[in-house]
Amino acid sequence: MGNKKLTTVLLLGLTMSLTGTAFAAAPTASNADLGARIAALEAQQKQLSEQIAELKKENSSLKKTSVIAKSNRTAITNLRQDASRFQYKGFGRVAWENNSDALTYNDTNDMRRFYVDLEGKYRVNDKWSMNFQWETLQRYAKYHTGDGTTYYHDSKNGHHDDEDSGIQRIWAEGDVGKVHLDVGRRWRGMGYNFIYFGNESDGVVASTPIPGSNLTAEAFYLSPTDRGYHYSFYGAGIRGQVGHGLQMDVRYGKLNKNKHESLGTSYYVTPNEEYYNSIGSQAMLVSAMWNPMKNIFLLGDYVRTNRQAGAPLWTNGPEVSGTSKNTWHVRLNYRWPDLNSPGSFQLYGRWFDYPYNENDLVGAFGDKEDSFFLSGSKGWAFGFKYVPAKNIEWETAYQWAAAHTRMWKPQPGARYEHNVLRTKVDFHF
Numbered sequence: 001m002g003n004k005k006l007t008t009v010l011l012l013g014l015t016m017s018l019t020g021t022a023f024a025a026a027p028t029a030s031n032a033d034l035g036a037r038i039a040a041l042e043a044q045q046k047q048l049s050e051q052i053a054e055l056k057k058e059n060s061s062l063k064k065t066s067v068i069a070k071s072n073r074t075a076i077t078n079l080r081q082d083a084s085r086f087q088y089k090g091f092g093r094v095a096w097e098n099n100s101d102a103l104t105y106n107d108t109n110d111m112r113r114f115y116v117d118l119e120g121k122y123r124v125n126d127k128w129s130m131n132f133q134w135e136t137l138q139r140y141a142k143y144h145t146g147d148g149t150t151y152y153h154d155s156k157n158g159h160h161d162d163e164d165s166g167i168q169r170i171w172a173e174g175d176v177g178k179v180h181l182d183v184g185r186r187w188r189g190m191g192y193n194f195i196y197f198g199n200e201s202d203g204v205v206a207s208t209p210i211p212g213s214n215l216t217a218e219a220f221y222l223s224p225t226d227r228g229y230h231y232s233f234y235g236a237g238i239r240g241q242v243g244h245g246l247q248m249d250v251r252y253g254k255l256n257k258n259k260h261e262s263l264g265t266s267y268y269v270t271p272n273e274e275y276y277n278s279i280g281s282q283a284m285l286v287s288a289m290w291n292p293m294k295n296i297f298l299l300g301d302y303v304r305t306n307r308q309a310g311a312p313l314w315t316n317g318p319e320v321s322g323t324s325k326n327t328w329h330v331r332l333n334y335r336w337p338d339l340n341s342p343g344s345f346q347l348y349g350r351w352f353d354y355p356y357n358e359n360d361l362v363g364a365f366g367d368k369e370d371s372f373f374l375s376g377s378k379g380w381a382f383g384f385k386y387v388p389a390k391n392i393e394w395e396t397a398y399q400w401a402a403a404h405t406r407m408w409k410p411q412p413g414a415r416y417e418h419n420v421l422r423t424k425v426d427f428h429f
Contacts, residue, residue, distance in 0.1 A: 090118035095424035102374065103405035103416055104360075110371055111422055112141040128174030133186065136165030169200065179208045188222065189367065190237070191249050191287035193301040193329040195354075197233065198367025200225045214241035220253070224365045228275065229264040232256045233364050237285070245291035253364055255281045259306065263359060278323070278357040280307035283364045295335045303327040303363040324355040327363055329373075337385045337393060339428055346385040353378045356404045372397070372420060376404030379418070396423040 097111040115137040123129045142150055171184025182188075182205040190197040203222035210217055221234040235253025242248045257263060258281045262274035287301045304326050329352045338344040354362050356376030362368055368375070379401025386394045403418035 085123040086120065087123075088118065088120045089429070090116065091426045091428040092116045093424055093426050095422070097420060097422035099371070099420045099422070101416075102371070102418060102420075103403070103407050103414075104371075104374065109141065110139075111424065113137050113139045124174075128172060131169075131171050131173060131184075131186070132167050133169040134165070134167045179206055181206055185225065188220075190251060191285050191301040191303075192247075192289045192299040193287070193331060193367075195301045195327055195329045195366035196251060196283065196285035196287070196303050196363040197222070197253075197365050199365045201365075203232070210238070210240075216240050218251075226365075228267050229365075231263050233283075247289045249285065249287040251285040253283050253285075255283075255364070257281060259308070276358050278307065278359050279361050279364070280305035280325070282306045285363070297333040297336075299331040299333070301327075301329045303366070305363070307357070323357060324353075326353070327355060327366070328353040337387050339387060339391050339393060342387055342389050344387045348383055348385075350381040351379075352381070352401075360406065372399060372422060374401075374403055374418070376406075377401040377418060379403075391428040393426045393428070394423070395426075396421075398422075 201222040237251030381399040383397030
């Protein structure tokens with residue numbers, strides 16, 4: 001029994017020893033693995049922390065970029081809006097003419113010049129805009145007047161003082177309800193050939209559509225800005241479509257001077273003399289543009305004033321023939337040129353009858369197209385316009401007229417034959 005008990009005790013002790021060893025070794029292996037795992041997790045956590053930090057930086061950068069991009073988009077939008085608020089257009093011109101037989105004190109061969117016109121419009125809001133016109137011209141040849149006096153480019157002595165460049169005209173346009181207003185200094189034309197009024201002026205023009213029609217009613221008060229003249233012209237009219245292919249412009253106006261009052265002061269003589277009123281105190285316009293068939297357009301202006309036909313050209317002066325109350329200008333066009341279509345063209349013929357007067361005016365203050373048409377002239381003009389390339393237009397015209405001299409010698413109002421050849425090229429932008 002003793003041996004068996006000893007054996008049992010020894011076996012039990014060995015078993016417990018082995019079991020204890022096993023139980024002790026297991027935790028030791030688990031701790032090592034857990035430590036490795038923890039170390040790996042810590043490494044991953046550190047890596048993730050670094051990545052998160054980088055992502056935060058990138059996110060912050062992206063947010064800043066987004067803010068900058070949004071700011072840039074806003075700035076670009078504002079720039080586009082500002083750019084859309086400003087518009088400009090214009091053209092440059094090279095011109096030549098032979099007009100040396102004009103027996104007037106005005107410059108002859110006046111169109112031997114370079115010229116630039118720039119017009120700008122800034123939209124103040126949805127209803128109003130401010131506008132300007134900048135012009136400059138330079139003549140490239142000496143010139144002479146009808147009495148044979150030759151001049152050069154000397155604006156200091158009063159010759160060609162219009163070569164000074166700058167912003168000459170500023171005006172505002174906008175709507176008050178259904179009334180459109182044009183206020184300030186600008187070139188304004190009335191009628192389709194502008195013989196009633198076609199000149200730079202200070203003043204206001206108010207217009208409004210006539211309900212139920214294609215017509216516009218208009219009222220105006222204008223003061224020509226030409227040097228020496230001091231009078232205003234006011235009135236009203238109706239213009240617009242009146243039938244198939246037919247447009248009309250009908251007006252009536254009055255000067256703020258009567259037939260016997262001075263229109264201003266002459267700056268050509270010393271001491272200054274008063275401008276004798278030889279055009280009258282009232283003027284009526286009937287103007288039309290008719291398109292009777294494809295590519296054919298007829299434009300006609302008729303102006304009648306209340307001047308005295310056959311009246312003397314100055315106080316106590318001699319009567320001169322050709323001092324009619326009526327002014328006519330008729331134009332026939334074949335086609336219209338298109339600046340966007342190289343090869344397009346226009347042919348035209350014009351007949352005109354401008355009465356003679358001491359003030360050298362047409363209508364109330366009509367356009368004579370840079371002295372191409374003179375007061376006291378009656379005759380014909382023929383020409384063409386051609387577009388050789390996009391935005392370039394070439395025009396050439398020839399005029400023959402029976403004219404009245406404005407020279408004191410040999411006789412004021414004497415008739416003579418006046419011929420003009422003019423050509424010009426315009427570069428539009």
